[in-house]
Amino acid sequence: MRLxxxxxxxxxxxxxxxxxxxxxxxxxxxxxxxxxxLHLTLKFIGEWPEEKLPELEAALRSxxxxxxxxxxxxxxxxxxxxxxxxxxxxxLQAGEDLTALVxxxxxxxxxxxxxxxERAFAPHLTLARIKDPVPLEPLRKAIAQLESMEFGLFPADxxxxxxxxxxxxxxxxxxxxxxxxxxx
Numbered sequence: 001m002r003l004x005x006x007x008x009x010x011x012x013x014x015x016x017x018x019x020x021x022x023x024x025x026x027x028x029x030x031x032x033x034x035x036x037x038l039h040l041t042l043k044f045i046g047e048w049p050e051e052k053l054p055e056l057e058a059a060l061r062s063x064x065x066x067x068x069x070x071x072x073x074x075x076x077x078x079x080x081x082x083x084x085x086x087x088x089x090x091x092l093q094a095g096e097d098l099t100a101l102v103x104x105x106x107x108x109x110x111x112x113x114x115x116x117x118e119r120a121f122a123p124h125l126t127l128a129r130i131k132d133p134v135p136l137e138p139l140r141k142a143i144a145q146l147e148s149m150e151f152g153l154f155p156a157d158x159x160x161x162x163x164x165x166x167x168x169x170x171x172x173x174x175x176x177x178x179x180x181x182x183x184x
Contacts, residue, residue: 001047001048001050001163004042004045005045005060006041006160007158013152016152018035021033027139032127033127033129037170039173043105056109060108071093071155072093072094072152074090074093076090076143077089092125098156158180162174162176
């Protein structure tokens with residue numbers, strides 16, 4: 001099983017992102033993400049044996065409790081850079097609370113042999129992937145015409161363990177378990 005942990009989005013935020021994508025999709029022929037698949041990846045786990053799933057879930061349950069924290073979708077950008085982009089994204093800002101959750105997740109999974117990420121955590125939602133060079137100037141113009149670069153604020157109060165299965169129309173993400181922040 002191919003697994004990752006992530007934070008899902010509330011419906012009202014999804015609706016705002018759907019309107020954004022409806023505005024931007026016609027401007028460039030990219031591999032656009034389906035709105036129902038949008039999420040914030042906390043930790044990519046990779047291939048994991050199904051028989052060891054209870055061990056992984058127990059490790060995730062051991063993550064220390066925390067208070068829910070505000071998460072804001074804000075700003076658009078490109079990875080690795082705007083000159084040779086491979087990914088078009090919307091940023092997510094949640095400060096030290098999110099950084100601590102990612103760090104705690106890494107610490108909980110390391111004893112199981114899940115490698116820690118080498119790169120710094122850059123919270124984002126992937127809106128589109130760019131496989132082949134395409135003209136991006138129309139998309140850049142459509143972005144410049146946006147009234148706002150703020151796409152929603154929501155309380156992050158849980159994360160999920162997801163299974164990712166490749167499909168002909170893109171990956172299918174299935175929630176396997178939920179981990180609520182059990183703050184006192």
